[in-house]
Amino acid sequence: MKSTGIVRAVDPLGRIVIPMELRKTLGITELSSMEIFTDNESIILRKYNPGCSCCKEAGVELKEVSGIKLCAKCIEKIKKL
Numbered sequence: 326m327k328s329t330g331i332v333r334a335v336d337p338l339g340r341i342v343i344p345m346e347l348r349k350t351l352g353i354t355e356l357s358s359m360e361i362f363t364d365n366e367s368i369i370l371r372k373y374n375p376g377c378s379c380c381k382e383a384g385v386e387l388k389e390v391s392g393i394k395l396c397a398k399c400i401e402k403i404k405k406l
Contacts (some may be wrong), residue, residue, distance in 0.1 A: 326367075343370070 358373035376383035
C-alpha cells in the first residue's frame with residue numbers, strides 16, 4: 326500500500342472527501358460506485374468493477390439477462406442446458 330500523505334477529516338455524517346487529483350488519476354466520477362473493505366484496522370476503498378453474476382469474472386463485457394449480469398461464456402453454458 327502506498328501512502329499519499331493526504332489527510333482528511335471525517336465530517337459529522339461520517340463522510341470524507343476523496344481529493345480531486347486522486348479521483349482523476351483513478352477515473353472516479355461522481356457516479357462511480359465504491360467498494361469498502363476492512364483489513365485489521367484499515368479501511369480500503371476501491372472503485373467497484375462488477376463481474377459476472379455466475380462466474381464472478383471481472384473486466385469482461387457483461388449482458389443483462391432478466392436483471393442478472395452475465396458474461397458471454399456463462400450465457401453459452403446456460404444455452405446448452
